[in-house]
Amino acid sequence: MSEIAATTVHEAYAFACMRCGHGWEQAFEIEHHVDGSNNAFVIYKADGERVPSPLSTPTCTNCGGHVVRIMRAGRVSTVQQLLRNSASTRPAIEDIGAREGEAVAATVAPAGAGHHWHLSDLLHPFHRK
Secondary structure, eight states: OOEEEEEEEEEEEEEEETTTOOEEEEEEEEEEEEETTSOEEEEEEETTEEEOOTTTSOOOTTTOOSOEEEEETTHHHHHHHHHHHHHHHSOOHHHHHHHTTOOOOOOOOOTTSOOOOOHHHHHGGGSOO
């Protein structure tokens, strides 16, 4: 098959697994080609490696599940930033308990600490009140 035309576009998507709640974002280089017989085909690349189309059968990078919601880029990172900001401005639970004269064992994780993202974390800011 001889190639006669190709264009490359860059797109990014946000993903949320409906099975485990993991959220992530990925940028892709999408190469649009037309072969010598005038048949169009597309090649997806992520981090320079050829990958299957993320739109046909997306796979969760955490649990391997295939029930994945695809959203426009920025959805996951926006929610993650909101959660980091709220964690850094919220006082620790033990500080609140100490002020009230109670012993409290649990604390809020500090900003930037490892956090397993759950679907409810990702979708919470979009719920109607």
